[in-house]
Amino acid sequence: MDMLVKLYELKRDPALDSRMASQGVVIRRVLAPELPALTAWIEPRFGAGWAAEATVATMRQPTTCFIAIKDEQLIGFACHEATAKGFFGPTGVDQSARGQGVGHALLLETLLDMYAQGYPYGVIGGAGPMEFYRRSVGAVPIEGSVPGIYRGMLPLAHPSEVSD
Ligand SMILES: CC(C)(COP(=O)(O)OP(=O)(O)OC[C@H]1O[C@@H](n2cnc3c(N)ncnc32)[C@H](O)[C@@H]1OP(=O)(O)O)[C@@H](O)C(=O)NCCC(=O)NCCS
Secondary structure, three states: OEEEEEEHHHOOOOOHHHHHHHEEEEEEEOHHHHHHHHHHHHHHHHHHHHHHHHHHHHOOOOOOOOEEEOOOOOOOOOOOOOOOOOOOEEEEEOOOHHHHHHHHHHHHHHHHHHHOOOOEEEEEEOOHHHHHHHHHHEEOOOOOOOOOHOOOOOOOOHHHHHOO
């Protein structure tokens, strides 16, 4: 289901910023030359579809994909303006780094960027963990939004189908 967020009510969260700093996590906008490293990280963890969406977000100027880095390693990402205008997603955090606020910090940074780009509301496209979005930024479900814009989407090619 898609979810809606009031971007105009969001504020920076200094406690979350301090939490990231104390863990040595840097959240920042991805740079275009980082695109190959980004998609090489996303695809084995989250699949080719999310790598394609992150590619769209990284080919914008300014890029609309944010990354989390710890010890010079990518540990998470979050995008907007990928599948549709005003849409947040995809996002993902490495399994080993979950439950430490990184997903929340990426989400907030990305939604604040959407607001700065002029959107009053943001849509979480095809929200999986709805409780994560509700708790982190007060997102509410959009009734009747399944399958939404994903209606009739082609199945993703399985790697074995494209390797011959
Ligand atoms: C969803 C995801 C990005 C969350 O990242 P994370 O770094 O573990 O999340 P955080 O630690 O910042 O969690 C923030 C809050 O949401 C809660 N939360 C996180 N994941 C949750 C989940 N799957 N279900 C319910 N609550 C969740 C946390 O408990 C935390 O709550 P708190 O602030 O009350 O303690 C991560 O679990 C992930 O990569 N999942 C797989 C990919 C995915 O589903 N992406 C979303 C597609 S729409």
